[in-house]
Amino acid sequence: MIISNIAAPMLGLVDTAIIGHLPDAIYLSAxxxxxxxxxxxxxxxxxxRMSTTGVVAQSYGAQDVPAQQRHFVHxxxxxxxxxxxxxxxxxxxLWALWQLVSGDQALQTLTNSYISIRLWGAPAALTNLVVLGVLLGRxxxxxxxxxxxxxxxxxxxLDVILIIGLGMNVAGAAWASVTAEWVTAIAGVVIVTRSLQMKLGQWPRARWQExxxxxxxxxDILIRSIVLQLCMAMMTAYASYYGQVTVAANAVLMQFLMLISLGLDGIAYATEALLGQAKGQNRRDRLRHWFWLTLFWSAIFALIYSLLFYFFGLNIIGLITNIPEVIESAGLYLPWLIALxxxxxxxxxxxxxYIGLSHSKAMRDSMLMAAAFGFLPAWWLTQAWQNHGLxxxxxxxxxxxxxxxxxxIKKRGMLQLE
Incomplete structure (x- = not known):
């Protein structure tokens, strides 16, 4: 899962690189x-993806294939x-986007075209999240x-064919993504139906209660995600008050945060699947075993990241940007990334x-508590520190x-099984 996490953004850089080499910068902006x-x-x-992983992992642990099939259908x-x-x-x-972002008519036209095409891939893209959830749970x-x-x-x-070969610029990039989403969705559904032994025309009916x-x-998970994204958005929004160089430096350093999530999310995915399986088996001993073992590996990867950023952080910044003032500014805030x-x-x-055990309410509550009693007070009390405060x-x-x-987890006895 760590490899797949890394593969997505690394290969996606080609998309930006191809558009970025067109003669007009407006295409890249759009x-x-x-x-x-x-x-x-x-x-x-x-x-x-998250909810599907949890319920499928528990059914997988209980060896309940019909339940896995129903969760996939739902x-x-x-x-x-x-x-x-x-x-x-x-x-x-589209209306909401242009209330938040400014752009001339030409940019708006190209961007609207891109979004309008990409949205035809929405059913496939969301199907891919469900497919990924089933595969992780199993x-x-x-x-x-x-x-x-x-x-x-x-x-x-398709980027190479449509953008370079046929000169379709922004529309070509959009259709390439839409086609990739549908191809992957079809392949994913085929893989899952075969894994779950689901024959064509014999899929289980949906159950309203489930x-x-x-x-x-x-x-619950949606509320959690909205709160998380709002807190992260403040890192960019309020940095704008401290100048363009600070915004650029934060943008560079947020790439470090992306690298962190790529590795640690791989451990989290394993935790979801293994704890969900143990819960489905009603094995308290396995639940605790996987809890401590995955926590150990999470800490190991975190330590590796901190050491990597300590010794090579400035080199990584230099790979991302060659603007001297941005490099200097990013280096000033690098210690935060070393500790993070x-x-x-x-x-x-x-x-x-939480996902493996399907405790979504606790997941939501902990996020709300962290935002209300952690992020907001810390930001409010340290505004004089400017970007260091963020x-x-x-x-x-x-x-x-x-x-x-x-x-x-302790208060609600999540690691206790009946």
């Missing part, structure tokens, strides 16, 4: 803005419904990795615990998440 809007929607919809229904909703809400989405991580790589390879090949339970899980893996890995790990607030937020999650 794709960047459009991709930002689309990715924000899909990022909020990640609850489809997830698909949610994905397709939300995908169609995205298509219907296109005018509202511990088929190699299949999940193959699908992630397939999506990006199709996208890259759909309601899945909706409740999704609702050790401070943040707890929250990534505990997210995996990074301090983010660090406090991550620590607060871990503490709140650990407290709720």
């Amino acid at each position: 794709v960047a803005l459009g991709a930002m809007a689309i990715n924000f929607i899909y990022l909020l919809a990640v609850f489809l 997830g698909l229904l949610f994905a397709l419904a939300l995908g169609l909703l995205c298509l219907l809400m296109q005018p509202l989405l 511990q088929q991580s190699k299949s999940a990795m193959s699908l992630v790589i397939l999506a990006n390879l199709v996208n890259v090949m 759909c309601k339970q899945l909706f409740s899980l999704n609702q 893996p050790l401070l943040a890995h707890w929250s990534y790990f505990f997210d995996g615990v 990074w301090f607030a983010l660090s406090v937020f991550m620590v607060s998440r871990g503490l709140a999650q650990a407290w709720l």
Whole structure:
């Protein structure tokens, strides 16, 4: 899963590189803005992957194949419904984007074209989240990795054909992504149906009560994701008050945060699958075994990241940008990134615990507690520190998440089985 996490953004860089070499910068700006809007929607919809992983992992542990089949069908229904909703809400989405972002008529036209095309891939993209959730819950991580790589390879090949070969610029980039999403969704559904021994025309019927339970899980995780994204957005929004160089430096350093999440999310995915399986088996001993073992590996990876940033942080900054003032500014705030893996890995790990055990309400509550009693007070009290205050607030937020999650795990007896 760590390899698949790394493969997605690394191969996706080719998309930007091809558009970035077109003669006019407006094409790159349009794709960047459009991709930002689309990715924000899909990022909020990640609850489809999380909730599916938890319930499938527990059914997998209980060796209940019919339940796994139903969870897959329920997830698909949610994905397709939300995908169609995205298509219907296109005018509202475009209106909201241009209320938040300014751009001339030419840029707006190209960006609107990109988003309008990309939204045709929404049902497929959300289906891919459900497929990934099933594969993770069943511990088929190699299949999940193959699908992630397939999506990006199709996208890259079509970028070359449509953008360079046919000169379709922004529209070409959009259609390449849409095609990759549908190809991957079809391949993913085929893999899952074969794994679950689901014959064509003999899929299980949806159960309303189980759909309601899945909706409740999704609702809690959605609230959690919105709060997380709002806190992260403040890192960019308020940095703008401290000048363009600070904004650029934070943008560079946020790439470090992406690197952290790539590795630690891989551990979290394993935690989801293994703890969910143990719960499905009703094995308290296995539950505790996997809890401590995955926590150990999370801490090891966090330490490796901190050492990597300590010794090579400035070199990594130099690879991302060659602007002297941005390099100098980013270096000033680098110590926060050196400490952050050790401070943040707890929250990534505990997210995996909550998802594997399907404790979405506690996941939501811990996020709200961390934002209300960690991030916001820390940011408010350290505004005089300017950008250092923002990074301090983010660090406090991550620590607060871990503490709140650990407290709720103990308080609600999540590692106890009946």
